[in-house]
Amino acid sequence: MDEQIIKTEYSDVMQKSYIDYAMSVIVARALPDVRDGLKPVQRRTLYDMYELGIRYDKPYRKCARIVGDTMGKYHPHGDSSIYESLVVMSQEFKKGLPLVDGHGNFGSIEGDGAAAMRYTEARLQKITQEAYLADLDKDVVDFVPNFDETEKEPAVLPVKIPNLLINGADGIAVGMATNIPPHNLGEVIDGVKAYMTNPEITTSELMKYIKGPDFPTGGRVVNKDELLSIYETGQGKVKIRGNVIIENGKNGKDKLVITEIPYTMIGANIGKFLNDICTLVENKKTNDIIDISNQSSKDGIRIVLDLKKHADVDNLLNLLYKKTKLEDTFGVNMLAVADGKPETMGLKEIIKRNVNFQIELTTRKYKTLLSKELDKKEVQEGLMRACDVIDLIIEILRGSKNIKEAKDCLITGNTANIKFKTKASEKSASQLHFTERQATAILEMRLYKLIGLEIEALMKDHETTLKNIAHYEDILSNQATMIATIKKELDAIKKEYAKPRKTIIENAAEAVYEEKKIEEQEVVFLMDRFGYTKTIDLAAFERNKEAVLSENRYVFSCMNTDKICIFTDQGMLHSVKVLDLPFGKFRDKGIPIDNACNYNSSDENLIFVSALSEMKDKLLLFTTKNGMMKQVSGEEFDVSKRTIAATKLAEGDELVSIDIMEGVQNIVIQTNKGIFLRFLSDEVPQKKRGAIGVRGIKLSKDDYIEEIYKFNENTSIQINYKEKEISLNRLKLASRDTKGTKARV
Structure with missing residues (x-):
């Protein structure tokens, strides 16, 4: 056969391939099916456990056995996804x-992971068998080939309850995600029954039964009025809070005890919550908390905040709601696979599709049962007729050479080749017309079945069969009977497995935190040569002035409401609030400036530190190593961001100096090769912080700026350069962007 080359656009191939991949992820991996509320990995894991016989009343089996079998037969996507699914279904x-009864370490609410699958064991929960996997032998769902077509697996499990609502779901697909909160089993069953009674029921009426989400962690939903919109559209935000009680302590020192957490706080977020509280205390957002302890155990959550005497509890609670995950939002997106494609559905639509699925399951179940009962009826009627003519049948069997002749006689009345004792017997035999199934049953019947009691039992079984057939036909032909049958099953599930609601649904006022006004005071900022920084009060500075000035690189006074601006040689500005710095005694160590802001001492060097208030209404003179200069208004550095670019630098350039200017001053540039240039500051133009600036001096090859000096007119200023004193005010006044003069040393 000749090779055939098909030419096509590369973009078309990529588009089709990506769409195929996306749909595979959406339908076959990430999103649950609206009918059973399960993702493929969950469905396959439960079915495999069912096939392995790991029932609720049987011993536990190693999770490694379950994972390996599931991966080999149904889900060839790696063991970690299967085990993670198994673990979550048990938590x-x-x-x-x-849905799974786990034995061993299956993780904790505080984010501890489960033990390796070789250590843990599992089996099905009782409800999983009775409401998720029952009737699989009654042809209620379609079975499809597995990935290599060596096994069959159910396309969907015959789940009798709306699992999508009861257990919720979360998953990220390609370009879409689902996030459905869990609900109360009893409430959902009541809602389903209400829809069956009145398919025209509104979402608002359904919510009389299904109040809202019911999270396993309890807590409170505090935006009750917004739930109707969420359940109608399938999208929205549920606002949840933890449950907090106040325990009265001795001497007016109360305790805030968190007994239930928001569902979104599960896992590592509990640790983050504790850290957030510590940060609030460290940043002096609150002074009411004196200690925090996590006393949670297997009996439940208990996080205790010890408060100072006569603390403002209400204001503190509002602060925790605002600044920590004690109040959080659960983003609802009720997206699931329906009829083979992803669809966002409201509460009523999910229940409607589930009820339709229940009707389909019930129809298929009772059709299968009816077929079996009709077969049984046929056999029973044949055996009852056979008992009436048992002597004739025995005569046929004795006169036949083989089973085929006897069976043919029973079905068609063919008496050829069969020896009879009398012509009357032969004539009676020719009138027999059993069905093939009846004939087979007669030939397989044992002699003890001819005992009188056995014949009576056969007749009673026949009566039961007739009743079953009438009942099944009534269910299949009468919609009301079918609905009543489904409701009866739902009532039985609710009676055995329903539990009281854990989450309180209410409307709560918006948390309003009134931040206490900071008492403004003047402090002294200190930073030593190692970069450790702190603030002290003025009195402490005056008492230790000499030691302070000798031991610290930067020392200046500022208000405690001010900001400290830190400029680096890489042209960056890092801001830190004075209140974020430790305030204490002179001999306190302080904290590294790296810890207070985004400054990284390994990548950049400090060249200028000042309080924002000191430079805000002044001009700052910027000078780079390659001789670029500009003046920038200090107001440009009053920004909310903690880190910004303070100036634009050419490639390979860096800042060497920033100076606060006071009117027109003399500027002297000193280069590495001993070139000095003096000119007036008004020759340097004012520019924005995003500009590079203008050239201050013409540098010779391999020369660069080393120092910048500024002084007022009529001021005498000397410097020591290579062991020789130079009077800067006696240097010749020149113009900017000239070569300057070399110092004589």
């Missing part, structure tokens, strides 16, 4: 209705 703090 009571994540699932409203755990």
Whole structure:
């Protein structure tokens, strides 16, 4: 066969391939099916456990066995996704209705991971068998080939309850994500029954039964009025808070005890919550908390905040709601696979599709049962007829040479080749017309079945079969009977497995935190040569003035409401609030400036530090190593961001000096090769911080600026350069952007 080359656009191939990949992820990996509320990995894991016989009343089996079998037969996407799915389905703090009974370390609510699969064991929960996997032998769902077509797996599990609502779901696909909160089993069943009674029921009426999400961690939903819109559209934000109680202590020292956390705080967010509280205390956002302890155990959550005497509890609670995850939002997006494609559905639509699925399951189940009962009826009627003519049948069997002749006689009345004792017997035999199934049953019947009691039992079984057939036909032909049958099953599930609601649904006022006004005071900022920084009060500075000035690189006074601006040689500005710096005694160590802001001492060097208030209404003179200069208004550095670019630098250039200017001053540039240039500051133009600036001096090859000096007119200023004193005020006044003069040494 000749090779055929098909020419096509590369972009078309990429587009088709990516769409195929995206749909595969959406439908076959990340999103649950609206019918059983399960993702493929969950469905396959539960089915594999069912096939392995790991039932609720059987011993636990190693999770490694379950994972390996599931991966080999149904889910060839790696063991970690299967084990993670198995673990989550067993965690009571994540699932409203755990589907797997785990034995061993399956993780904790505080984010501890489960032990390796070789150590843990699992089996199905009782409800999983009764409400998720029952009737698989009754042809209620379609079975499809697995990935290598060596096994069959159910396309969907015959789940009898709306698992999508009860256990919720979360998953990230390509270009879309689902996030459905869990709900109360009893409430959801009541809602389903209400929809069955009145398919025209509104979402608002459904919410009389389904109040809202019911999280395994409890807590409170505090935006009750917004739930109707969320359940109608399938999208929105549920605002949740932890449950907090106040325990009265001795001497007016109360305790705030968090007994339930928001669902979104599960895992590492508990540790982050504790750190956030510590940060609030360290940053002096609150002085009411004197200690915090996590006393949580297997009995439940208990996080205790010890408060100072006569603390403002209400204001502190509002601060915690505002600044920590004690109040959080759960972003609802009720997206699931329906009819093979992703669809966002509201509460009523999910229940409607589930009820339709229940009707389909019930129809297929009772069709299968009816078929079996009709087959049984046929056999029973044949055996009852056979008992009436048992002597004739025995005569046929004795006169036949083989089973085929006897069976043919029973079905068609063919008496050829069969020896009879009398012509009357032969004539009676020719009138027999059993069905093939009846004939087979007669030939397989044992003699003890001819005992009188056995015949009576056969007749009773026949009566039961007739009743079953009538009942099944009534269910299949009468919609009301079918609905009543489904409701009866739902009532039984609710009676055995429903639990009281954990999450309180209410409307709560918006948390309003009134930040206490800071008492403004003047402090002294200190930074030593190692970069450790702190603030002290003026009195401490005056008492230790000489030591302070000798031991610190930067010392200046500022208000405690001010900001400290830190400029580096890489042209960056790092800001830090004075209140974020430790305030204490002169001999306190302080903290590294790296810890207070984004400054990184390993990549950049400090060249200028000042209080924002000191430079805000002044001009700053910027000078770079390659001789670029400009003046910038200090107001440009009054920004909310903690780190910004203070100036633009050419490639390979860096800042060497920043000076606060006071009117027109003399500027002297000193280069590495001993070139000095003096000119007036008004020759340097004022520019924005995003500009490079203008050239201050013409540098010779391999020369660069080393120092910048400024002084007022009629001021005498000397410097020591290579062991020789130079009077800067006696240098010749020249113009900017000239070569300057070399110092004589």
